[in-house]
Amino acid sequence: MARIFVVGSGVVGTATGKGFRHAGHKVTFVDVDEARLAALRSEGLDARDGLDLRAEPSSFVILTLPTPNVGHAYDLTAFERGTASVGEALRESYESHVVVVRSTVPPGTAEGLVQPLLERHSGKKPGEGFTVASNPEFLRAASAVEDFRHPWMTVVAARSTRTRERLGELLQPFGGDIRYFSNPAEAELIKCAHNIYNATKISFWNEMWLVSRELGLELEPIAQTVARSAEGSINPLYGIRGGAAYGGVCLPKDTQGFLGVADSIGLRLPLLKAVVEVNDRMTLEAGRPTGSPASSAA
Incomplete structure (x- = not known):
């Protein structure tokens, strides 16, 4: 059983967390929207307004934060804010965690934005408290939970071989074709090109x-x-x-x-x-x- 935190509990985050929970993993939803938290709690789910890793074992922290567009650009304001909060939680942890970018983001975001933010707010270096991976979602809004539980394609990318292996082991039981990449930007471009x-x-x-x-x-x-x-x-x-x-x-x-x-x-x-x-x-x-x-x- 893996310990999983889903940061951002919209359609993608909720489907992701529920899918992992159905597979027997221990899942906590993290969000700043009180109405969304209340709805999750009403279903008997563990939903919190902040991420606390101090007493947690090595875990997967999955970023499913919103990345809307403003004109011809992605608005990463909420994504950056949520990532910074993960960095602050990493600062207080003695374990190493895998931070997984699942949101749709511009190619290069995992290493060009997420990793520097985590370093700055945690005071730690990659491999010394966290590693970064990309696992873009391919979910349809109308059937997101079912799509997560029965994927036709899964993409995993990370510089760390061990991180790729761990994430692959977590996702393999759901089935579907798993493609592995060593550069997170490849996975990010796959998702953009897909859409x-x-x-x-x-x-x-x-x-x-x-x-x-x-x-x-x-x-x-x-x-x-x-x-x-x-x-x-x-x-x-x-x-x-x-x-x-x-x-x-x-x-x-x-x-x-x-x-x-x-x-x-x-x-x-x-x-x-x-x-x-x-x-x-x-x-x-x-x-x-x-x-x-x-x-x-x-």
């Missing part, structure tokens, strides 16, 4: 919905067929290499030609236009000698 890919796919099919509507066609059977016919849908490795433009005859012809179709029915397709622009840029990059400056036109 952005999903958003891009939705926007793509919304553009096709606009086209279908203008042409008097029903999108659903078209989309369901493309989901079986398009290589990008049935081959998980298709197009993920990166650094190479698409070429050949079909893809350049049809992406650019379809922009003309859209123009002819009075539609703007900004996502498709961006696809063409990115490919044009990658084509230019491929033809530029290594180390030469990027063209302003690209």
